[in-house]
Amino acid sequence: MIAQRSIWIFILYHIFVTFSTTESKEVLSDASYSNSPEICGRFGSYTKIGNNYYKIHLAKVTWFHALHVCRREGADLATITEEYQMNAISNHLMSLGYGESDWFWIGANDLATEKTFEWVHNGEKMSFSRWSRPQPDNAGGNEDCVHLWLREGQFKMNDWNCDQGKAYFICEAPEPATVTIW
Ligand SMILES: [Ca+2]
Numbered sequence: 001m002i003a004q005r006s007i008w009i010f011i012l013y014h015i016f017v018t019f020s021t022t023e024s025k026e027v028l029s030d031a032s033y034s035n036s037p038e039i040c041g042r043f044g045s046y047t048k049i050g051n052n053y054y055k056i057h058l059a060k061v062t063w064f065h066a067l068h069v070c071r072r073e074g075a076d077l078a079t080i081t082e083e084y085q086m087n088a089i090s091n092h093l094m095s096l097g098y099g100e101s102d103w104f105w106i107g108a109n110d111l112a113t114e115k116t117f118e119w120v121h122n123g124e125k126m127s128f129s130r131w132s133r134p135q136p137d138n139a140g141g142n143e144d145c146v147h148l149w150l151r152e153g154q155f156k157m158n159d160w161n162c163d164q165g166k167a168y169f170i171c172e173a174p175e176p177a178t179v180t181i182w
Pocket residue numbers: 110114115138142143144145159
C-alpha cells in the first residue's frame with residue numbers, strides 16, 4: 001500500500017515537472033522570437049517620404065537608444081544626403097502637425113572627430129546639411145548627435161547631447177517589410 005502510494009507520488013511529480021519545464025521552454029522561445037530583427041520589423045509600417053522609407057518613432061529616448069531600436073528593426077537612424085530629401089521630411093513632419101518642441105534624432109554625429117559630422121549608417125561625411133543658425137555649436141563641449149527641430153519655418157539640424165538628450169527619432173529602411181505609400 002505504501003509502495004503503491006509512493007509510485008503514484010513519483011508519477012505525479014514527474015507529470016508536474018514535465019509540464020513546468022514545457023511551459024518555461026515556451027516562454028523562453030517566445031521571448032527570443034520577439035527579439036529577432038526580422039519579426040520586430042513587421043511591428044510597424046515604413047512610409048515613403050520623398051525617395052526613401054522612414055518610420056517616425058514617438059518615444060523620447062537617447063540617440064544611442066534610438067539607434068538600437070532602428071537596428072533591431074533591420075533599419076538605421078535616418079540619413080539625409082540631399083536638399084530634396086530634407087524638404088520632403090520637413091514638409092512631412094509639418095503636415096503631421098509637429099512643431100518647435102518636437103525633436104527627432106537622425107543618424108548624423110561627430111562622435112569620432114569633433115566638427116566632422118558623419119552618417120552612422122555608412123560612416124560617410126555629411127555632404128549636405130541644413131543647420132539652424134548658429135548650429136552646430138557643440139554646447140557645453142558635449143553635443144555630438146544631430147536631431148531635427150522646427151526653426152525659421154522648416155525642420156533643420158542641431159547638434160545635441162547623445163546620451164542625455166531624449167527625443168523622438170526617425171528610422172530609415174531601404175527594403176521595409178511593409179510599406180505605406182505617402
Ligand atoms: Ca560635437
